[in-house]
Amino acid sequence: MTRVATTGGDGFLGWHLSCAVKEAGPDLADVPVGEFFDADQARRAVDGADRLIHMAGVNRGSDDDVRDGNILFARQISQALREAAEPVKKIVYSNSIQASLDNVYGQAKSEAAQILADTAHAIGAEFVDIRFPNLFGEHGRPFYNSVVATFCHLLANQGRPEVNQDRELTLLHAQDAADVLLGTVSVPDMDALTHQETVTGLLRRLTAIADTYRRGEIPDVESRFDRDLFNTYRSYTPWLTTGVELTRHTDPRGSFVEMLRSHGGCGQASFSTTMPGITRGQHFHRRKIERFIVVSGEAAIGLRKYGSADAVSLDVSGDAPVAVDMPTGWTHNIRNTGSTPLYTIFWTNELFDPERPDTIAEVV
Numbered sequence: 001m002t003r004v005a006t007t008g009g010d011g012f013l014g015w016h017l018s019c020a021v022k023e024a025g026p027d028l029a030d031v032p033v034g035e036f037f038d039a040d041q042a043r044r045a046v047d048g049a050d051r052l053i054h055m056a057g058v059n060r061g062s063d064d065d066v067r068d069g070n071i072l073f074a075r076q077i078s079q080a081l082r083e084a085a086e087p088v089k090k091i092v093y094s095n096s097i098q099a100s101l102d103n104v105y106g107q108a109k110s111e112a113a114q115i116l117a118d119t120a121h122a123i124g125a126e127f128v129d130i131r132f133p134n135l136f137g138e139h140g141r142p143f144y145n146s147v148v149a150t151f152c153h154l155l156a157n158q159g160r161p162e163v164n165q166d167r168e169l170t171l172l173h174a175q176d177a178a179d180v181l182l183g184t185v186s187v188p189d190m191d192a193l194t195h196q197e198t199v200t201g202l203l204r205r206l207t208a209i210a211d212t213y214r215r216g217e218i219p220d221v222e223s224r225f226d227r228d229l230f231n232t233y234r235s236y237t238p239w240l241t242t243g244v245e246l247t248r249h250t251d252p253r254g255s256f257v258e259m260l261r262s263h264g265g266c267g268q269a270s271f272s273t274t275m276p277g278i279t280r281g282q283h284f285h286r287r288k289i290e291r292f293i294v295v296s297g298e299a300a301i302g303l304r305k306y307g308s309a310d311a312v313s314l315d316v317s318g319d320a321p322v323a324v325d326m327p328t329g330w331t332h333n334i335r336n337t338g339s340t341p342l343y344t345i346f347w348t349n350e351l352f353d354p355e356r357p358d359t360i361a362e363v364v
Helices: 012-024 038-047 064-084 104-123 147-156 176-182 190-194 197-215 223-235
Strands: 003-006 028-029 051-054 090-096 126-132 135-136 168-173 193-200 250-251 255-256 268-274 279-284 288-297 296-304 311-317 322-326 328-336 342-348
Touching: 003 012, 012 028, 012 176, 028 038, 038 064, 051 064, 051 135, 051 168, 051 223, 064 104, 090 104, 090 176, 104 126, 126 176, 135 176, 135 223, 147 197, 147 223, 168 176, 168 197, 168 223, 176 190, 176 342, 193 197, 288 296, 288 311, 311 322, 328 342
Parallel strands: 003 028, 003 051, 051 090, 090 126, 135 168
Antiparallel strands: 168 193, 250 255, 268 342, 279 328, 288 322, 288 342, 296 311, 296 328
């Protein structure tokens, strides 16, 4: 693929998709819909694109808002697709398993799918209707996107999550959903990436993750699901941009600092030296957990959420070591701000694989 057009790029799933697109390499053009729809702009965005990914939707509001909003968005994008000089090759619809239900939201999603399917037939494009289960992931909106986001927000901010109605959920991480939308994971293979969990079981898992991470320790992240839950949880924690305090034990021989405790899964530790004025990093990860600890020298660690213009900087020193965990989807770097060589220890939760490095270049 060389170019992808999307709707809903500024939403929860849209942000996750933008991270995946950055790794995959194609150009990305977002098409505003609804009151911000511009027919000429939309036509130019989809003209000749390899695929159009339609994610924009309305799932909250009155029945009329939900019904009319979803159908309007589909009709607007249909107009742009039909007027493009060079037809898009593939139309991908981010649908919901609720499309098969007899409620307003399900009916609206189903009708929107039919509009896009008819459009694909008219312009000779392939239509892919992806019915996603419950999506969760980093930076989801609490009390809106998912129960995972709500539980994580409350646990990270001393709240008291409660289970009002227990039931079994089918959960899929938003980065996996992004891969399905891009076609790097096939739709039939999506089921293997989902996880079944009750609401009670989900709260139990997240509570254990929160209790462990509150001590600065890494919970058991051996399974994909637990890793994804942990990455989701820590996107809500204040340690995102402050670092984890470490205890230094000192005696006449010198000092000893415990770097981390990992409760499960593989991992890899390494260290680097960095000369004064030099910057390392300038990349982000989609799934990898990474911890930095400066053990000698002075440094500034820069962090910026991908797609945002706002960056933060943490000053760290080997004289008062802290652990800084790189949030997934945030580009980061480390710069030697001192006058002596900088010594930094790095830990990741997985062995480095040059074929799948999960390291996407992006300047902070």
